[in-house]
Structure formats: structure tokens, C-alpha cells
Amino acid sequence: MATILVNGVKREVQAPSDTPLLYVLRNDLELSGPQFGCGLAQCGACSVLLNGKEVRSCITPLAAVGDKEVTTLEGLPTRWAKQRGLSADQAAKTLHPVQETWIEEQAPLCGFCQNGMIIKATELLERVASPTLAEIKEAFTTSGPSPHLCRCGSYTAIIQAVQRAATRMVKRSDVL
């Protein structure tokens, strides 16, 4: 049995320690953000944040999580609320700006890869407030174990959603 910190909550799981984190999140904790795409760290559909760094949960064994915090797509609004010191009431009504702009730009087509895209965008924007186009492309292609793949070809919309989110997050930082 292991205890892991997921989206700010300590969770006890029974899975063997060599179980990839993806299956723990999906099957034991019934989270639906991270998806099984390849099991080979080649597509990014399964991405989560581990202490703020994007990792591929399909090749990350449960044992490697330790006391690091796992953030999934489900946890992004809480993460944002905590970073901005929002009240519980505000937090309950909040989406992460990346999620908001993903909706405004209508980024997903089938949407199966978008979990990883949103996680990657969040990691990028926490690190670089106003990324250039080259920095965005670098984040989604060469920064991790593989490019983040979208078979529907939504890359244009993703770039536009990242840029819009960057503007919004910078503005809100000024306000807060």
C-alpha cells in the first residue's frame, strides 16, 4: 500500500509499487484526465504534473512518486486558486486560465490528446510568463521525452490558446 498526494489530497492506494501511475490514477482513483495513448512516453496523452514538472504517467511507476505532488487535469483549478490565493468560494467557480482559453479557442477536436496539451501548457506558463512562438513549439516538441502528438491536427488552436492564456495569467498577476 502506498500513500500519494494527488491534487492536494492524500490518497491511499493498494496497487503494487511497479504499477504505472497512469493505471493508479485512472483505475484506483477514477480520475479521467490522463489518457492511455501509447504506454511508451511517445505521445503525451497521459501527462501529469509531478511537483510542477510534466511527466508521462504511463512509464512512471507508483514507487517513483514518493512524496511528490501529482496534479492532474482535474486538479488545475485548485492549483490555480492556490497559486493566486483565491477563497474557497472563488476557487469553486474557477477554471485554470489554460482551461478557459482552451474553451474560448475551441482547441479540442476529438480531444483525446488535450489532457497532455493542457498539462504541458500549464507547466510552460508557470515557468515562462510570456513565451515566444518558438518557446511554445519547443515546449510541445523537444522539451520532454517526445513531442505531444495530436492526430486531429489542433496545433494552431493550441498555440492560440497558450498565447491567450499567457496574456490572461500575466494580467491577473498584476491585479493580485
Add this chain to the structure above:
Amino acid sequence: MIATQQKVATSTTDVFGAFLSRRGFVKTGGALLVGFGLVSADGMQKTDVAASGNTLNAALPESWIELHADNTILIRVGKPDFGTGSVFTAYRQIAAEELRVPVEAIRTVISGDTDRTPDGSGAFDFLQGGMPNIRKAGAYVYQALLDLASERLGVPKDQLSVRDSIISGGGKSVSYGDLVKNQHLNLTIPVKGDVHSMFGLTVEGNPPLKPVSEYTIVGKSFRNSVTVSKVTAKETWVTDVRLPGMLHARMVHPKTLGSKLVSVGPLDKARFPNTQVVVRGNLVGVVAPTEWEAIKAAQQIAAGTKWTDWKGLPGNERLFQFLKEDADWKSTPAETSKKSNGDVASALAKPSKKLSATYQRPYLKHAPIGPTMALADVRSDGTVYVYTHTQNPQALRSGIAHMLSTSVDRVVVRTFAGPGHYGRSNGGNAGAEDEAVILSQAVGKPVRVQWMRPEDFQWSTQSSAAFSDVEIGLDAEGKMTAFQIDHYMPAMQDDRLVGAILAGLPTIPAPNEQGAVIGVRNDVHDPWIYDGTPAVLERAYGTFQIGQKSSALNVGLRDHSLRTPGQYQQNFPRELAITEAAVLAGADPLQFRIQHAREKRLIGVLESVRDASGWKPRSEPPSAVNGLKRGQGVSALFRGGSYWACVANIAVNMTSGAIKVERVTVAVDPGIVINPMQLKRQVEGGTVMGISMTLLEELRFDESGVIVNDWRSYPIATMADLPEIKVVLINRPEVGKYGQGSEAANALAASAIAGAFLDATGKPARRLPLKPDYVQALLRA
């Protein structure tokens, strides 16, 4: 099958071919009465649901449209969403328009569940020649509402007006909700077709449609209503469906496409105490309580399992030699297009200039981001529930019933969001569904089958390879006097359930001369658009699935539709050949197309793409700048009522052979643009897929099977390959129809890019993909 007509009518009215009857007021006992039909308090329909065997009766209006007492509306359609969002955007807009309600009033869209929708068919051709079923169903219901209101208000129908669910006339008004409250009415909607066939039912008759000039909803950029749940992890994806007692399974698929099982590897019961191995014929499944145990146990069993060997494929290196020299193109007659006309032979006998060339396109994969996955529950009473991500649930239902030798009313297919796979399951089956059913039946519990990444490349269907021979004659003025094209492509649509094949259970036959949907027959899928050409001959030749006849499993390189199916294979050779002919004639390839066009909508998209892309006729060949030569290319296409034109601007690295697509401009005229934002996103996405197929994709296989097993061996476009994409939408309300928007953009890139390569280098690149090795060889030649 035609849904049964309803009985009992106290009064009847003819509504433009539909049949309206009224049963008067009914007691509700406090339960909410919804729409024209009686529903129980829990919202589930109790009446008339099973008329066509566990599918909603398409003759009943409430099967399509439920009007609620609070003026909210629910619509139901058989076609499932597959990422284009058409059922959540276009269908809501079209239905709202016909019903004269705000689009927001349509709160709920139910699609793609066989027991909760009326009309079947699949996730393709959503706009059904401009007349989707929901449009006519909406129009019928609107007329029935006017009839009701006329009677209620005592005002003649032609003096009524409607705005936002309120019908007014003679100084009185009534809302839809009040009008239908406590009414149990019965409007019979005429339908024809077979709900289990690939194309499902079609709504018949001619209800008056809202004039396009009065549209207020179609044409606006409404958001896709499922985007929110998809980006906030609230969507129930197919991967999220769980049933009590559900077990996880992994398959051990045969070693080759023709291997039979010799012996199953031993299971280490100490390591995997709760695992079961199911063997049926050549089907081997490994079932365990947890996913990780199923994966590890399947790996262990696969390592010890023995199969016979088989070699029956040409291998991709020899593919085109095999297709040209060895394949049987004579067992099915060639199809000649309707546009073929004039004396091509004479015109080609004495042209001023002549182009003769052969063009080749390899096998491609649909390559969904998630491998196929399905959950099946075969219950002790013999009923079967399948939870999956299929484009054609009614066709899958029929295939599963056939496999189990049971009746379709024992099978229910429910669909959920999942990874798009672009045509692979438009005949019902994506891969894992039937295997999940077989395993669930064997172990007596719900079983979830998830294919792993290598299996999804090796055991799914692929998009057929093809080649085409072209001859073009030009006169002294540089005009095309004759165009001849002969298309060759193996069978395109293998809808057999692969698990049923492995298990030796009944399936439809392999694609043959008779054909299930289209069999081995090939067709001219790319409509001719250059009507100014005096002589045209287009022929299509088909052949059998490669390897199928010699395989002990009766499967070869199983083929299936991939977006623009067949048309992509044919548009690449045609459009590149037209560009080559223009160059041979000393003409500008874009102007050459306009000169040979007669249809003003085609000329319109060509002019739009020319202006928007900054196209400049070439006066002299480009010189290399920093080792790069740049070029521009153009392509055009007609599909599903829409005209398309595309310009690609590329840079060719003259040393490495790498091609970089720098800019793509696409102009589309679909007639009526339903939703500009969604159409723009679809065009952008299709363009990226087209670039991917042009530059990167080729299915590699040896003599025994597919050797691609991951994203390194089958690379697809990444964000690094993304060009600047400009989309021009041309709205033509006067056309009066909705043309298809989402599955043509992918076909435009290849011929535009190859045209740009010719422009940059003077070399025709007639074989896809345009990988650096091939490009270097062309540059050296």
C-alpha cells in the same frame, strides 16, 4: 426496415407527407409529460420504444425531438460525435433554426446509442447532402406545432408567427411548452432504409423548410457544447466506463497475419493468481482483475505462445511492383466515371504536347492517439451491452449479433467520446469490440479490452495504397484536349470483426466480387471539375485485399476508409498531373485550372486562394537562398457539395532533401457555412493531417505483417511541422445547401506540396511520402 406505423387516431391531419394524429388529453398523475410522447417520471420513455427492436421508433417525433414543458428541448440522432462536434454544433443549429427556438433551448443532444436514438448511420457525411435527418424532423415537428396552435388559439395557421418558442396570432400567444403540456400526440414521420445498414434510415417527405434568407442561427460560431467537459476532465470518455465486477483484458494476437495457433504459453499462476486465459480458435485473451496484472500476464503468455509462420505479403519495398505486375485487376469490372466523355483516344493520338506519368501512394494508418478499447457485458440472459467509441453503432450491433448468431434486439451499443480514428469504424468495428464480447461471454463478467500501441498499428485496418496512370494531351495553345486517368486500388472497406475471424465465429465475407459495402470494386471517388476539357476518360480498377487469400486466417492488409476515402488516393495524382501539364504548357498552374474550369464556385475558390495566398505567377526558376529553394503549389477538389482550393508554400533543403511547409492557404465554399469557427478549426486540423501524410507517413510491412509498432516507426506531424495556416470561408446562402466541411482538407495538401516542389526544383515528385531520401534521389536525377 420501415418503423411500424402508430395506431389509434381520434383525428388526423396530413403534414406534408407525415401523418399527424391526436389522442387528446391524458392524465399525468403528476409525472412530467414531455413533448408529444408519454414519458415516465425518470425521463425514460415507456411507450413505443421497442418498435424496431430496442431502438427508438423513427416514425415517432419524440424519438428525434422532445419538447419539454419548460421550453427546453432534447434531440436524438444516430450518428455519434467523432470530434468534428457536428452533432453538438451544426445539428443543434439546424434543429433550432427549423424549430424557431434559440440554440440554447436545445439543452441535450443524445447521439450514437442504439437503444436511445432513432436513425442509425455513422460519423461521416453529417450533412447528408444538405438534408440531415434532424432538419426534416425539425421541420415536421414545427408544422405539427403550428397545427396545434392554430386549433388552440382559433387562428388560421397562415396567420401565426413564431419567435423563440412562442407562437402568436390574433392577439393571442402560446409557448411550445404550454402547447404540448399534457398532450399525447402522435405525428408519424415517414422514414426509409435499414437502420442497421451503413447509412441507416432517411427521413422522407417534403416538409416546408425555413427559408435560408430567414436564418438567424445557422452561420454563427457557436461553441461545441462538449468542449467544456473535455478540458475540465468531466467528460465520460470510453476509457472511463466501469461496470461492477468488470475485468481487464489484453489480447495476444497472432505472430503474423496468416498464423494459426500452435500452443498457448504457460501462465505463471504464482505471479498471476487471478488471471484467466481464454482461448477460442486463434483468439487468445488474458483476463485479470487489474489492468496491470492483465498487461504483465499477457506479456508472459505471449512470450511462450507458438504460432505457425506465414509469408504472403509483397513487403512495402516491392508493393508497387506487386500492384503493377501481380495483382488481379480483372476479377471485377473497371468503373468509368459519369464525367467521362469525348474521344480521348483520338485526342491523345496527336497532341502538341503530352504528359504520361504514374503516381503512387502507400498504405497509411488511421493512427488514433489512443488504441482501440471497448467494454462488453454479455449477461446471463444472453443480452449484450457494448460500450465503445465507434462511428457506426447500429452496424456494429448488427455485426455483433451476427457473430453470436443472435438477434439484433439482444444487442445494445452505447458510444462514448474517444480518440478519433477518421473512418476506421464507419462500418461499425474499430477493433476491440468483438473481442470484448467474446471474452465477456467466456468469463461471465463485463470485460474491458484495451489494445496496446503496437497492436493498434499491426491489427487494425489501414487506408489502401493506390497508383494511377495519367495521360494528358495539350494543344498548341497549351489547352488540355484530353485527360485520361486509370486508378488502381485494393479493396477499401473490410468491415469484418477481427476477433470473430480469429475465433472462427460468423462474419460477413472478406471483400469480394459481390461486395459487402463496395467489395473489391473500385470507383472514381474524385469528381472531375475541369469541365472545359473536351475529352475525359476516368476509370477505376479494384483488386482483392493483399495477402487475404493465402492467409490461414483469411486476413491480409485489411483496408478501411480514411477520411476522403478513395478520393485522396485519386486527387493526388490528378492534381499533381494537372500542375505538371500546366508547366508543360508554359502556363501558371493556378490560372491553368481557372481556364479549364466552368463552374463559378470552383473558379471562386481558386481566385480566393490565389488572392489570399499572395500567389505570383513564376517568371523564372527560383534560385537557392541559404541552400533552400522555395516554391508554390495549388490543388483543388470537390467533395460532398463543397468546393476546395489550396495553396502550399514550401522550402526545399537542396542538400538534406528536407521539405518544410511554410504556409498553407485553404479556401472552401460549402454553400451555406453553418459554423465558421468550427469549420475553420476542422480545416486547420485536416491541413495538418494532410501535411503529415504527405511528408511523413508510410506503413511499412514485411512478408508476414505490419512492422510498424510505435510513434517512432510511424511518425506523424508534430507542432514543429506546423505551417502558418490561413483559412478562407466562402458563404453562399444562394446555394441553399450545407456542404461537407470536415473531411476534405486532408486531401488537398499532398498535391499542393508536390506542386510546390515542382515549382521550386523542376522535378515532379510522384510518389508519397516526400521523405528526404526520396527527395534527395529526385534532386540528383
